[in-house]
């Protein structure tokens with residue numbers, strides 16, 4: 001039996017997520033592709049890990065005191081993680097979010113008791129961008145701290161100390177490659193650093209959606225974005241503090257169509273209901289697996305992140321009208337009457 005010990009606190013439920021062999025992707029890659037089931041965290045996403053580390057770090061530095069407030073700018077998942085952690089620790093939460101994120105994320109944040117501030121989606125250079133708005137709100141609110149997930153390296157520490165050693169142990173010290181997309185970059189940088197500390201031959205690949213600038217940065221040193229993506233939570237245009245020093249060996253660029261193809265197949269063939277960043281990660285993991293096989297590595301094992309639950313996107317990814325409105329292919333089973 002593979003059951004975990006009982007926990008004394010709900011916060012201990014964050015992390016220690018299961019790892020699952022993905023059959024379709026493994027066949028497509030010609031090697032083992034493993035998915036880390038981050039949707040099993042209490043907030044149903046990988047961001048619970050960063051939320052916990054950021055709140056604990058602010059407590060340890062004495063900045064967050066009983067009754068205080070955590071303010072954050074987020075595409076949604078970090079906010080959900082912070083709201084849960086803050087509730088469990090007795091803090092209030094204020095979340096600033098672009099208003100083009102899924103309705104489910106907004107409803108979830110309100111349901112958890114967070115105060116939600118919606119702003120128009122703008123470029124980072126705009127002073128009203130959700131990140132800058134959240135920093136200002138934190139400065140203006142007594143007893144508040146700014147979580148600052150993009151440039152607070154407590155975020156990637158969660159993956160150096162958590163996700164990476166978990167993967168290493170779950171795969172019994174035999175892992176050839178790891179890849180995922182970057183939002184803050186905390187996951188790719190932290191898991192990359194953590195795995196390289198165990199074995200420097202683990203190949204770390206960044207999987208970038210279209211519309212993000214990191215692919216070009218790691219390929220040719222230029223932060224240049226091309227195209228666009230509807231994927232929420234990923235796609236970065238700058239080197240955040242979390243991304244600084246990330247040990248990226250190679251990079252792939254994956255389209256929304258390709259990501260959606262894997263979201264659909266994982267749902268219908270393996271019973272996993274995921275968000276689009278997971279599909280993009282899986283497509284990247286297949287590329288990395290194929291490359292490692294082509295390079296002559298034997299018995300190749302690649303791991304990636306299944307970032308969040310698809311139940312968060314019922315009104316978007318799993319809605320035929322929405323998919324059509326974005327010019328994306330509609331899953332055939334959504335076409336039924």
Ligand code: PMP
Pocket residue numbers: 045046047075076077078181182183184185186187188232233234275277278307308
């Ligand atoms: N996928 C989803 C759905 C997310 O919300 C995020 C976080 N914004 C990521 C992937 C990327 O994680 P990270 O911030 O660690 O790069």
